[in-house]
């Protein structure tokens with residue numbers, strides 16, 4: 001039995017889709033009604049990292065698990081402890097490429113490093129997935145693209161080797177279903193580093209419209225992020241953006257090709273499959 005967490009989120013949603021109906025899959029979700037795209041055969045159970053009894057129930061009989069957490073705290077620790085107690089063999093954890101960068105010392109990256117460390121020390125078999133920024137982060141631009149034909153972002157020219165979430169999910173599924181991925185830490189990128197201006201140009205090209213790019217100052221970016229995240233996370237994201245300005249996020253890794261046997265999807269591919277989100281009424 002494979003347990004998938006984070007199935008209502010960006011990567012987990014694709015993982016359950018890729019796993020398909022042939023495998024025994026259980027999905028842990030805070031609200032099972034919000035899980036879409038899973039096989040009808042999947043066993044969807046209610047659970048929360050904060051509720052240890054729910055973790056024990058979800059992990060019973062599970063041999064491999066996909067772990068996604070997205071807040072500062074001890075969710076990973078609780079999950080790994082419960083996985084050990086339940087006799088899980090192998091955990092595939094969604095981490096981040098920034099853990100490779102000694103110059104990245106923001107709160108989120110420090111937490112990812114610490115949780116990678118506790119999984120490595122747990123005695124469980126592990127695989128670490130370390131993606132660069134998800135191409136889907138640009139969905140945050142959709143409202144201003146639709147309503148004003150404008151993209152507003154920090155750091156218009158600094159580049160990031162952003163990755164398609166579907167490629168991250170495909171690597172996760174291989175690690176969950178094939179032998180040979182134990183003890184591997186996979187850095188996952190797209191095929192080329194792109195700036196926010198490059199992405200804006202590609203979006204405008206495929207939409208067939210003139211899209212303006214407005215570079216946000218630090219205060220404006222802080223205010224915008226503050227609508228979605230608590231202040232400590234906002235500061236971590238701004239610190240992480242500084243590493244991008246310092247060109248720490250542009251290196252391309254061959255891992256998607258090596259693990260899946262096909263090249264990483266481009267941003268143009270991602271846009272082509274998500275154009276409707278950016279189209280005006």
Ligand SMILES: NC(=O)c1ccc[n+]([C@@H]2O[C@H](COP(=O)([O-])OP(=O)(O)OC[C@H]3O[C@@H](n4cnc5c(N)ncnc54)[C@H](OP(=O)(O)O)[C@@H]3O)[C@@H](O)[C@H]2O)c1
Pocket residue numbers: 005006007008009010011012028029030031034047048049050068069070075094095096097108130131132133134137
């Ligand atoms: N975004 C990027 O560019 C990027 C790049 C590299 C690495 N990462 C890493 O990717 C991870 C986030 O992945 P994602 O974007 O796929 O996730 P996401 O879209 O942020 O969704 C988070 C998932 O975790 C679930 N979750 C949150 N708290 C939970 C709890 N207490 N108990 C059970 N489930 C809980 C959420 O369920 P609900 O629907 O119930 O909230 C949701 O399914 C983070 O570790 C981040 O550091 C992100």
